[in-house]
Amino acid sequence: MSSAPHPFDQALQLEPLAPDRARGHTSAAYANMVGPFGGITAAVMLQAVLRHAARQGEPIALTVNYAGPMADGAFEVVAEVTRTNRSTQHWQMRIVQGEEIVATGSAVLATRRETWSALEAPFPAVPAAASVEATPPIGRVRWTTAYDMRFVKGPMPRFGDQAMPQGDSESLQWIRDEPPRALDFASLAALCDVFFPRIFVHRPTEWVPIGTVTFTVYFHADEAALGRVGTDHVLGHARAHQFRNGFFDQAAQLWSASGELLAVTHQIVYFKA
Amino acid sequence: MSSAPHPFDQALQLEPLAPDRARGHTSAAYANMVGPFGGITAAVMLQAVLRHAARQGEPIALTVNYAGPMADGAFEVVAEVTRTNRSTQHWQMRIVQGEEIVATGSAVLATRRETWSALEAPFPAVPAAASVEATPPIGRVRWTTAYDMRFVKGPMPRFGDQAMPQGDSESLQWIRDEPPRALDFASLAALCDVFFPRIFVHRPTEWVPIGTVTFTVYFHADEAALGRVGTDHVLGHARAHQFRNGFFDQAAQLWSASGELLAVTHQIVYFKA
Numbered sequence: 001m002s003s004a005p006h007p008f009d010q011a012l013q014l015e016p017l018a019p020d021r022a023r024g025h026t027s028a029a030y031a032n033m034v035g036p037f038g039g040i041t042a043a044v045m046l047q048a049v050l051r052h053a054a055r056q057g058e059p060i061a062l063t064v065n066y067a068g069p070m071a072d073g074a075f076e077v078v079a080e081v082t083r084t085n086r087s088t089q090h091w092q093m094r095i096v097q098g099e100e101i102v103a104t105g106s107a108v109l110a111t112r113r114e115t116w117s118a119l120e121a122p123f124p125a126v127p128a129a130a131s132v133e134a135t136p137p138i139g140r141v142r143w144t145t146a147y148d149m150r151f152v153k154g155p156m157p158r159f160g161d162q163a164m165p166q167g168d169s170e171s172l173q174w175i176r177d178e179p180p181r182a183l184d185f186a187s188l189a190a191l192c193d194v195f196f197p198r199i200f201v202h203r204p205t206e207w208v209p210i211g212t213v214t215f216t217v218y219f220h221a222d223e224a225a226l227g228r229v230g231t232d233h234v235l236g237h238a239r240a241h242q243f244r245n246g247f248f249d250q251a252a253q254l255w256s257a258s259g260e261l262l263a264v265t266h267q268i269v270y271f272k273a
Numbered sequence: 274m275s276s277a278p279h280p281f282d283q284a285l286q287l288e289p290l291a292p293d294r295a296r297g298h299t300s301a302a303y304a305n306m307v308g309p310f311g312g313i314t315a316a317v318m319l320q321a322v323l324r325h326a327a328r329q330g331e332p333i334a335l336t337v338n339y340a341g342p343m344a345d346g347a348f349e350v351v352a353e354v355t356r357t358n359r360s361t362q363h364w365q366m367r368i369v370q371g372e373e374i375v376a377t378g379s380a381v382l383a384t385r386r387e388t389w390s391a392l393e394a395p396f397p398a399v400p401a402a403a404s405v406e407a408t409p410p411i412g413r414v415r416w417t418t419a420y421d422m423r424f425v426k427g428p429m430p431r432f433g434d435q436a437m438p439q440g441d442s443e444s445l446q447w448i449r450d451e452p453p454r455a456l457d458f459a460s461l462a463a464l465c466d467v468f469f470p471r472i473f474v475h476r477p478t479e480w481v482p483i484g485t486v487t488f489t490v491y492f493h494a495d496e497a498a499l500g501r502v503g504t505d506h507v508l509g510h511a512r513a514h515q516f517r518n519g520f521f522d523q524a525a526q527l528w529s530a531s532g533e534l535l536a537v538t539h540q541i542v543y544f545k546a
Contacts, residue, residue: 060520061487061541063336065379067356067363082367082374083340087519088486088543090340092365092377094355101355104365106338106377108486108541112518116546118475120441121514168393202391213361213381214334216489218522218541220515241394241526242493242534245385246360247333249491249537251524253514261515264522266539268334268381268491270361273389 006181007146008190011040012047020080022048026072030143035070037143038212039193043186045093045105048079050185056089057109058223059185063216064105071097087111112222123259126152129174129233147194150174150233156196157204165205169198169240169250180231185219188226191234191254192217192265198240198250199271209272213247221262229256246270279454280419281463284313285320293353295321299345303416308343310416311485312466316459318366318378321352323458329362330382332458335490337378344370360384385495396532399425402447402506420467423447423506429469430477438478442471442513453504458492461499464507464527465490465538471513471523472544482545486520494535502529519543 005013011027030040042064049055075097082090093105126132132150154171175194177187197210221229238252247268254263278286284300303313315337322328348370355363361383368376399405405423427444448467450460470483494502511525520541527536 061338063379063487063489065334065355065363065381068358082338082377085341090338090374090377101363104355104363104379106336106379106487108338110486110520110543112520115517115519115544116476117515117517119515119517120475120512202393203389213383214336214379214489216336216487216539218520218539220517220520220522222518239393241537242390242392244388244390244392244493244534245495246388247383247385247491247493249493251537251539261517264514264524264539266489266491266524266537270383271388 006179008177008181008187012044012186014048014051014077017076019053021076021078023074023076025074026070028142029146031072032143033141035072038066038215039190040143041070041095041103042193042215043190044077045095045103046107046189047186048077048093049091049107052079054081055109056084057111059107059219060110061108061216061218062105062189063214064103065214066103066212068100068102070095070102119261121253121261123255124172124235124237126172126235129257132174146178148176148178149194154201157200159204159207165203166201169202171195171201171236171238173236174233175236176231176233182231183226183229185226188219188221188254188263189217191236192252192263195236195238195250195252197269198238198248199243202240202243211270212267213270215267217263217265219263221260225260225262228258228260232257234262243271279452281450281454281460285317285459287321287324287350290349292326294349294351296347296349298347299343301415302419304345305416306414308345311339311488312463313416314343314368314376315466315488316463317350318368318376319380319462320459321350321366322364322380325352327354328382329357330384331495332380332492333383334381334492335378335462336487337376338487339376339485341373341375343368343375392534394526394534396528397445397508397510399445399508402530405447419451421449421451422467427474430473432477432480438476439474442475444468444474444509444511446509447506448509449504449506455504456499456502458499461492461494461527461536462490464509465525465536468509468511468523468525470542471511471521472516475513475516484543485540486543488540490536490538492536498533498535501531501533505530507535516544
C-alpha cells in the first residue's frame, strides 16, 4: 500500500499564509487542455473554506466564477467570512495569480438538522455501474484520467467520425475518482463539473472552443450521505436547456447508486461557433 | 397619463455616492412578510452593475447570496469590476446596512454575438395568459400586488383549508409586472424569484418559515429578445428536486409567450419543519 496521497488530495494541498489566505499549486493530474480542470478549481475554493478555522457547518451552496485563464503553477486562494448567522455562514473566495484575479466565488455553509424530507426528482432508470463499460480517458485532456466514467447515454463524441447526433444533449454516466477515493464535499464539487460540454453531445459534428463562465453546486448530501457512498460510483445526469448566441446552460443532478440525490449543479458556458 | 415612475423603477432608484457605491431605499411596494422581496434585492444588485460607468455588455449570469435580514429603510450597494476580458466582464456586489453585510453577489456580463443556436427544452403546453384567471394577491405579502400571476398549475395553497396536495411541487404560471412595464434585465431577474416556496406547493398542509439562501439567474435573453416580450406575460415553470434536512432547491425556466426561453434560474431555500 502506497503512502503517497491521492492525486485529488495533492491537488487540494494548501499552505497557510494568513488566516484567510493560502498558497496552492495547480496539479498536472487535473490539467485541462489549457490550465486546470474547472472542477478542481472549484474544489480548491471550497477546500479553502472547509480548512478555515472560522468554518461553521457543512456546505449548502458553492458558486465559482471563472474570471480569466489560470496559468499552470502557484496561486493564492483567499477565503473570507462575510457573515455568520445562527445556523448559516456566508463566505467569499478568490484565486489570484500575481496581480490577476482568475476566479471568484461564494459559499454558504449550514448546520443541518433532521427534518421532514421528500425526494421529488425520479432516480433515472440505468444499469448498475459494474455492468457498464468504462470509457477510456481522452489523451490530450489529462484530467479525464482522474475519473472512471461509464456512459449510459451521451458520451464524448468522436468529432467527424460519422458523428451521429442523439438529438439532445442528455448524458447519463456513472463516475468516480480514479483511483477510488471516499467521497467528500470537495470531491463531490469537482464531480459536478466532469460533464463534457453539452454542445459536443448535442452537436457532435465539430469541436469548438468552450469555457465555463460560472458554476454553482447545491449540496443535498450531508456527511452521513457522503459516508454511505464511500468509494462507489455516483450517477451523473446532465443536459442543456438552450444554446444561444455564444452561451449554453447545463443543469445536472448527482445521485448515489442507492437513489439518494447528493447534489444539483448548474453552469453557463461560453462557446465559439 | 401619470408622470410618476413605475414602482419597480422607484425601487431601483440609486443615488451615486462614489463610482462603485450608491444609496438606495427599500420600497413598500415590494415588501415581503419581513424585509423586502428577494427578487427586488436581486434586481437592485444587478441595477448597480448596469448603471456603472465601467459596464461592458449584457448580463449572462447573476448570483445573489442573502446573507442576513434586510431592514426596511436605506441601504448602500457596492458593485466592483473584478475583471474585464475581451468579451466578458466579472463583477462582485454587496448590500450593506450600517456595519452589516445583508447580501453579496456576483454577475457576469458579455458582449453577445449571433451564433448557431438551439433550443432543447420543450415549451410547456399551456393555455394563453388571457384565458387564465388572475390570482388575487396575498394581502399580508405586499410584493404579490406588484405582479399579475395566472396559475395553470401549482398556485399558492390555502393552508389547512382542505389542502389537496398535487403530489409534486411543480408550478406553471403566467406572470408580469402590475402595472405592466416593458421587460428589462432587472425586471427579468426579479421575475425569476416570484415563485412561491416549493415546499408550500408540495406540502400545502402547513405554513412554515422559509428563506432563500442563494439565487442564480442565467440569462438567455438579450436586449432584442426582451424587446419582443415588451409588456406581455412571461411563463414561469418551477419545481424542486428535493426537500432535505432544512433545505430545498428550486429550478425554474422563464419563457416568452412565443416560446423563447428567456432565463433559467435556481435557488436553495431554508425551511423550518
